[in-house]
Amino acid sequence: MSRALAVLSASTLMTILDGSIVTVAMPAIQRDLGFAPAELSWTVNAYLIPFGGLLLLSGRLGDLVGRKVMFLAGNAVFTAASLLAGLATGPGMLVAARFLQGVGSAMSSAVVLGILVTLFTEPRERARAIGVFSFTGAVGASIGQVLGGVLTDLLTWHWIFFINVPIGLATLALAMGSVPADRGIGLRAGADVLGAALVTAGLMLGIYTVVKIEEYGWLAGHTLGLGAVSLALLAAFFVRQARAATPLMPLRILRSRTVSGANLVQMLTLSAMFAFQILVALFMQKVLGYGALDTGLAMLPAAVAIGGISLTVSSRLITRFGARAVLLAGLALLLAAMGWLTRVPVDASYVTDLLPVMVLIAGGGLVLPALTTLGMSGAGADDAGLASGLFNTTQQIGMALGVAVLSTLAASRTGELLAGGASQAAALTGGYRLAFAVAAGLLATAFVVALVVLRRPERQAAPAETVTVA
Numbered sequence: 001m002s003r004a005l006a007v008l009s010a011s012t013l014m015t016i017l018d019g020s021i022v023t024v025a026m027p028a029i030q031r032d033l034g035f036a037p038a039e040l041s042w043t044v045n046a047y048l049i050p051f052g053g054l055l056l057l058s059g060r061l062g063d064l065v066g067r068k069v070m071f072l073a074g075n076a077v078f079t080a081a082s083l084l085a086g087l088a089t090g091p092g093m094l095v096a097a098r099f100l101q102g103v104g105s106a107m108s109s110a111v112v113l114g115i116l117v118t119l120f121t122e123p124r125e126r127a128r129a130i131g132v133f134s135f136t137g138a139v140g141a142s143i144g145q146v147l148g149g150v151l152t153d154l155l156t157w158h159w160i161f162f163i164n165v166p167i168g169l170a171t172l173a174l175a176m177g178s179v180p181a182d183r184g185i186g187l188r189a190g191a192d193v194l195g196a197a198l199v200t201a202g203l204m205l206g207i208y209t210v211v212k213i214e215e216y217g218w219l220a221g222h223t224l225g226l227g228a229v230s231l232a233l234l235a236a237f238f239v240r241q242a243r244a245a246t247p248l249m250p251l252r253i254l255r256s257r258t259v260s261g262a263n264l265v266q267m268l269t270l271s272a273m274f275a276f277q278i279l280v281a282l283f284m285q286k287v288l289g290y291g292a293l294d295t296g297l298a299m300l301p302a303a304v305a306i307g308g309i310s311l312t313v314s315s316r317l318i319t320r321f322g323a324r325a326v327l328l329a330g331l332a333l334l335l336a337a338m339g340w341l342t343r344v345p346v347d348a349s350y351v352t353d354l355l356p357v358m359v360l361i362a363g364g365g366l367v368l369p370a371l372t373t374l375g376m377s378g379a380g381a382d383d384a385g386l387a388s389g390l391f392n393t394t395q396q397i398g399m400a401l402g403v404a405v406l407s408t409l410a411a412s413r414t415g416e417l418l419a420g421g422a423s424q425a426a427a428l429t430g431g432y433r434l435a436f437a438v439a440a441g442l443l444a445t446a447f448v449v450a451l452v453v454l455r456r457p458e459r460q461a462a463p464a465e466t467v468t469v470a
Contacts, residue, residue, distance in 0.1 A: 003174065004115075004175075004179050005132055005133075006174075007171055007174045007178050007179060008112050008116060008179070009132060009135075010136075010170075011071070011075055011109075012133065013136050014164055014168065015105045015109050017147065018101060018164065021151075021160045022148065025151075025160050026044075028156070028157040029094070033090055044098075045211050046096075048396070049102065049204050049211070050099055050103045050106060051109075052106075052203060052207045052393065052397065052400060053204030054107070054110075054200060054203075055110045055396065056110070056200075056203065056389045057199060057248070058074070058107045058109075058111065059110035059388050059392070060248050063114070066181070066183060067111040067182055068175075068179050070107055070110070071108050071111050071115065071175065072175060073108075074105065074106070074111075075104065075168055075171055076172060077100060077103055078100075078107075078108065078164070081097050082162070084096075084100065085098060085101060085161040086165075088158075097161075109392050110388055110389040110392055113133070113375075113387070113391060115179060115182075116129055116133060116376075117387075117388075119180065123319060127314075127315035127316075128315040130315070130318075130369045131312075131369045132311060133372065134368040134369040192240070192244050194240060195240045195241055195247060195248040198240060199233075199237040202230050202231075202232075203230075205233065206227070206231075206397075207400050209226040209227045209230055210404045237249075238251070259376075261374070261449060262375040262391075263390060263391060264394075264449055265331075265371060265449050265450050265453075266371050266375065266391070266394050267394045267397055267398035267401070268443070268446035269398070269442070269443065270398030270402060271398045271401045271402035271405065272443045272446070273364070273402070274402030274403055274406055274407075274439075276338070278403070278407070279406065279432050279435050280354070281299065282432070283348075283428070283432050286428055287346060287428050298350060299358065302361045302362075305361060305362035306362055308362070308365065309363075314365055314369040314370070315369065318370060323373040323374050324374070324450065326366050326370040327366070327371060327374065327450050327454070328447065328451060330365070330367035330368075331367060331443060331447045331450060333360050333363025333366070335444060336360050336363075338436055340357050341357055342433055342436045342437045343433075344432070344433065344436070346426050346429045372391070374454065375387070402439075406439060409435050410432055413431040413434040413435075414427045414428050417431070
């Protein structure tokens with residue numbers, strides 16, 4: 001089982017790294033491949049749109065055809081696409097390869113948690129496995145930019161993609177023998193082609209709309225029109241699921257207060273955490289003058305804190321006090337971290353103004369495992385892939401909304417301050433402060449939702465084969 005957990009964690013690490021590793025290499029990619037400035041963002045968007053849009057469908061397909069089959073197929077697609085991206089000779093080839101990477105990531109990521117909760121059924125054992133899984137996610141999110149800078153500087157940007165190939169091949173080889181085979185419940189149990197088309201189109205269009213908000217604005221016809229179509233498609237999907245004889249997503253999974261509440265808290269939390277992951281890095285570079293590598297090293301204590309907590313104590317705390325109590329404690333620490341950032345000065349000192357934030361952000365090491373435990377608590381053997389896909393989908397939606405909302409607010413406030421005569425550094429700092437304040441509000445809302453919606457005492461989880469949705 002430990003080998004299987006290592007394989008699942010390695011696959012997750014690749015997926016998370018690939019979401020951020022490309023960002024610091026974008027200037028080099030633009031120079032080498034001749035991207036127009038307006039097109040460069042598609043090196044990120046082409047990955048995010050299929051990744052977020054296909055998670056729910058991939059999770060359900062894992063339940064139908066077998067989660068191991070879906071996991072292996074996703075890793076194979078991702079590895080091949082990484083090789084193609086590294087060999088790219090033009091913008092079109094790289095964007096196509098990034099799209100395929102997103103497809104492969106969705107296929108494998110959607111079923112990882114489903115495999116994990118059916119493999120580790122004893123509560124203490126499962127909590128420990130989820131702690132390791134969360135540690136992998138925290139480390140991947142934090143070191144992506146550092147690793148991207150190192151590979152780009154020492155080698156070339158091609159290696160941010162080539163590095164996935166040996167890791168992917170090793171993951172495939174080890175997964176064949178270590179991840180247990182499972183028999184899917186069959187396509188007839190949920191082969192809802194219309195439902196699949198509606199949810200995939202709705203999610204992909206919605207994520208595309210969100211990532212383009214910064215370019216078009218919130219009230220532009222592009223945003224409002226495509227947003228309305230996306231919502232209509234998703235509404236049609238839920239109507240379809242309520243009426244279909246073999247629904248793609250049985251709506252019973254949403255009747256669990258724990259599962260629904262955990263997914264909502266996750267969306268709010270990850271929307272807020274964008275302020276830390278991205279905006280703090282921008283503040284260091286644009287206001288304090290840090291380089292890319294210096295920024296990554298400055299944020300390393302946060303990665304160590306989150307990873308250390310999730311790996312060492314989170315499982316014991318969840319087993320002893322319950323996931324809800326651990327979640328509330330972690331959210332309180334994150335709220336304190338974001339509140340500290342709302343007062344960051346233009347001439348901030350790393351030791352007094354930023355390092356305390358890196359320590360408080362350790363609350364993420366409590367929040368991530370607790371949310372994962374709660375989000376998968378209603379998953380039975382037949383629905384584990386679906387619950388995993390749903391949990392990963394709300395994760396991506398939360399991150400995309402954080403990008404759109406907080407970056408737009410920061411940019412708007414910066415523009416206002418510049419127009420009022422503020423210096424560039426002061427204006428940028430004022431914009432970031434506003435984003436941090438809004439992020440604190442999102443975390444406070446997440447705390448209230450967790451306190452109210454998840455108010456019932458948590459019961460010990462039964463084995464995955466007998467768990468039903470409350």
